[in-house]
Amino acid sequence: MLQIPLWKRIMIWGVCALGILFSMPNLFYDRVERHNDARAAVEAGMATPDQVADELALWPDFLPSALVNLGLDLRGGAHLLAEVRVSDVYADRIDGMWPDVRDALRDERETVGNVRRIPSEPGELRVQVSNTDAVGRAAQIVRDLSQPTQTVTGFGTARDLDVRVDGAEIIVTLSDAERQATDERTMRQSLEIIRRRVDEAGTREPTIQRQGADRILIQVPGIGSAGELKDLIGTTARLTFHPVIGTTSDGDQAPEPRQLIHPSLDEPGRYYILEQQPVVTGDQLVDAQPAFDQNNRPAVNFRFNPAGGRAFGQYTAANIGNPFAIVLDGEVISAPVIQAHISGGAGIITGRFTVEETTQLAVLLRSGALPAEMDFLEERTVGPELGQDSIDAGRTAAMVAFAAVLLFMLLTYGGFGVIANIALLLNVSMIFALLSAIGATLTLPGIAGIVLTIGMAVDAxxxxxxxxxxxxxxxKGPARAIQQGYEKALSAILDANITTLITALILFAMGSGPVRGFAVTLGLGIITSVFTALFVTRLMVVIYFERARPKTLLA
Structure with a gap:
C-alpha cells in the first residue's frame, strides 16, 4: 500500500537535489556576482581571462551561477516616471505631408492654380489654392493621398487623414482613428527604444512598463542616480542632415518659411540657417560606433541603410563645395563642407566630444530616436545603503517566520514535525532555484511573498x-492511516492551492512592478509547496515507516 517505485523515488530526490544545487549560488551572492561580471566581460571582449583571473576563481565554472536578480528597492538605483508628448508626433507627421500635398496639387496646377502653404497651428496643415472655384477638386486630390489607418494588428477601415475646406483653404489633420493608432505606435516604440538604451548600458533587470495612456515607468537597479538615467534615456537623439543656407549671430531671428535656425554646439553665439526638410534622418541609420577621426579626436562612425545611403550619396554628389549640417536634438554638432561624393552610406560625426560622450551618443543612435520628447513627472534615487537595509529587514522577517514555523511543527508533531521541517527547507531552496532559473527579480513585496509561502507551506x-x-x-493501523491520510487530504490541498494560484496569476496579469514581484514568488511558492507536501513528505514518511515499523503514529 505504501510502496513507491524506485524510479519515482529517484525523480523526487533528483528534483530536491536540483533545487539545492541551483539555489546554492544565492548563499554566496557577492562572490558569484563578481564571477559572473568577469565572465561577461571576457565574453564581450572587454577583458582577457588573465586580467580578471581573481574574479573568475571566486566560483567554480562547473557549478550553476544563475542568481536571483535584486530589484530597485533591494539593490538601490533610479526610478523615473515619464510622460510622452504624443501630440508632438501629430505635428511632425502632418508637417511631413507637405511635400506630397504640394507635388500632388502642382500636377493639377491648370485646374487648381498656384499652391501656397500658409501658417497654421501645430498638427495642422493649411494649403491655399489660387483658383477658389477648384478648391473642392483640390481637397479631393489631397484626400486621395490618405491611407488606411495602420493599427497594431493590421490595417483598419478608417483613413489616416481628415481633409476639410475653409473658404479657399484646405485644412489637413490626422483623423481620430489615426491619432489613436499613432498614440499606440508611439508608446510601443518609446518602450522598445528605452529598453534598448538601458540594456546597452549593461544594467541588470530594469523594469520598463507602460502606465496609463501616455506614461512610462522606468526603474533601473544599480545605476548611480536618477540624473544619470535621464541622461541615458531622456535624450531624443533625433539625428538629421540638413542643407545649410547661411549663418547668423542673432538667435532670436525668425526663420523664413520652410527654414530652421539651430545653434552651433561647438561655437557659442553662432546659429545656422537650414532648410527645414532634411536630406536624411537618423531613422535610416543601421549602425553607429565610437571611433577616432584622422586627428585622433573622439568621433562617431555611422552607416545608413540602402535607402539612406542612396539619398546621402546623391546629395553629396550634387553639392560638392557646399556645407551641410549634422543636427542632433536641435543643435548643429558639425557643419562640414562636402569635399567629394560620399558613396556607400557611411560617414563620421566629429565635434568637441569626449570618449564617454561618443560612447553614449553611439548607444543613443544605435537604439534609434525616441519618437517624441518626454517630460519626467517623478524621479527618485534609491541609495545602495537603503537597499541593504531592506535586504537585512527582509532577511530578518524571513528568518523569524522560518524559525517560528519550524518550532511549531517540531513541538506539535514530534518526529513527523522534523519531516515537515526538512520539506519546508527544501521548499524554500526550490523557490530560490526557480527564481534564479527564470531570471526573476526579487523585490520587497517578493520577500513578503516568500514569507507568506513559509506560513502556507505547512498548511498542506x-x-x-x-x-x-x-x-x-x-x-486501521499505521500503514492504512498514512495512505488514507494522504488520499483524503488531497482534495482540500488542491482546492486551497489552486484558488490561491489563480489569485497569483490575476495579480501578475493585472498588476505591475511590486505587485508582479509578489505574484511571482507567491505562485512559485504554491507550486513548490504542493510538490513538497504531496511527494517529498510522503516519501520521507514511507522511508521512516519502512525502517521503524512503528505501532502508532502522531499519538
Whole structure:
C-alpha cells in the first residue's frame, strides 16, 4: 500500500537535489556576482581571462551561477516616471505631408492654380489654392493621398487623414482613428527604444512598463542616480542632415518659411540657417560606433541603410563645395563642407566630444530616436545603503517566520514535525532555484511573498498529518492511516492551492512592478509547496515507516 517505485523515488530526490544545487549560488551572492561580471566581460571582449583571473576563481565554472536578480528597492538605483508628448508626433507627421500635398496639387496646377502653404497651428496643415472655384477638386486630390489607418494588428477601415475646406483653404489633420493608432505606435516604440538604451548600458533587470495612456515607468537597479538615467534615456537623439543656407549671430531671428535656425554646439553665439526638410534622418541609420577621426579626436562612425545611403550619396554628389549640417536634438554638432561624393552610406560625426560622450551618443543612435520628447513627472534615487537595509529587514522577517514555523511543527508533531521541517527547507531552496532559473527579480513585496509561502507551506502538511491522526483513531493501523491520510487530504490541498494560484496569476496579469514581484514568488511558492507536501513528505514518511515499523503514529 505504501510502496513507491524506485524510479519515482529517484525523480523526487533528483528534483530536491536540483533545487539545492541551483539555489546554492544565492548563499554566496557577492562572490558569484563578481564571477559572473568577469565572465561577461571576457565574453564581450572587454577583458582577457588573465586580467580578471581573481574574479573568475571566486566560483567554480562547473557549478550553476544563475542568481536571483535584486530589484530597485533591494539593490538601490533610479526610478523615473515619464510622460510622452504624443501630440508632438501629430505635428511632425502632418508637417511631413507637405511635400506630397504640394507635388500632388502642382500636377493639377491648370485646374487648381498656384499652391501656397500658409501658417497654421501645430498638427495642422493649411494649403491655399489660387483658383477658389477648384478648391473642392483640390481637397479631393489631397484626400486621395490618405491611407488606411495602420493599427497594431493590421490595417483598419478608417483613413489616416481628415481633409476639410475653409473658404479657399484646405485644412489637413490626422483623423481620430489615426491619432489613436499613432498614440499606440508611439508608446510601443518609446518602450522598445528605452529598453534598448538601458540594456546597452549593461544594467541588470530594469523594469520598463507602460502606465496609463501616455506614461512610462522606468526603474533601473544599480545605476548611480536618477540624473544619470535621464541622461541615458531622456535624450531624443533625433539625428538629421540638413542643407545649410547661411549663418547668423542673432538667435532670436525668425526663420523664413520652410527654414530652421539651430545653434552651433561647438561655437557659442553662432546659429545656422537650414532648410527645414532634411536630406536624411537618423531613422535610416543601421549602425553607429565610437571611433577616432584622422586627428585622433573622439568621433562617431555611422552607416545608413540602402535607402539612406542612396539619398546621402546623391546629395553629396550634387553639392560638392557646399556645407551641410549634422543636427542632433536641435543643435548643429558639425557643419562640414562636402569635399567629394560620399558613396556607400557611411560617414563620421566629429565635434568637441569626449570618449564617454561618443560612447553614449553611439548607444543613443544605435537604439534609434525616441519618437517624441518626454517630460519626467517623478524621479527618485534609491541609495545602495537603503537597499541593504531592506535586504537585512527582509532577511530578518524571513528568518523569524522560518524559525517560528519550524518550532511549531517540531513541538506539535514530534518526529513527523522534523519531516515537515526538512520539506519546508527544501521548499524554500526550490523557490530560490526557480527564481534564479527564470531570471526573476526579487523585490520587497517578493520577500513578503516568500514569507507568506513559509506560513502556507505547512498548511498542506498539517492537513495531511491531522488526517493521519483521525485515521489512527479508527484503529486501521499505521500503514492504512498514512495512505488514507494522504488520499483524503488531497482534495482540500488542491482546492486551497489552486484558488490561491489563480489569485497569483490575476495579480501578475493585472498588476505591475511590486505587485508582479509578489505574484511571482507567491505562485512559485504554491507550486513548490504542493510538490513538497504531496511527494517529498510522503516519501520521507514511507522511508521512516519502512525502517521503524512503528505501532502508532502522531499519538
Amino acid at each position: 502538511t498539517v492537513l495531511i498529518f491531522e488526517r493521519i491522526r483521525e485515521e489512527m483513531r479508527t484503529a
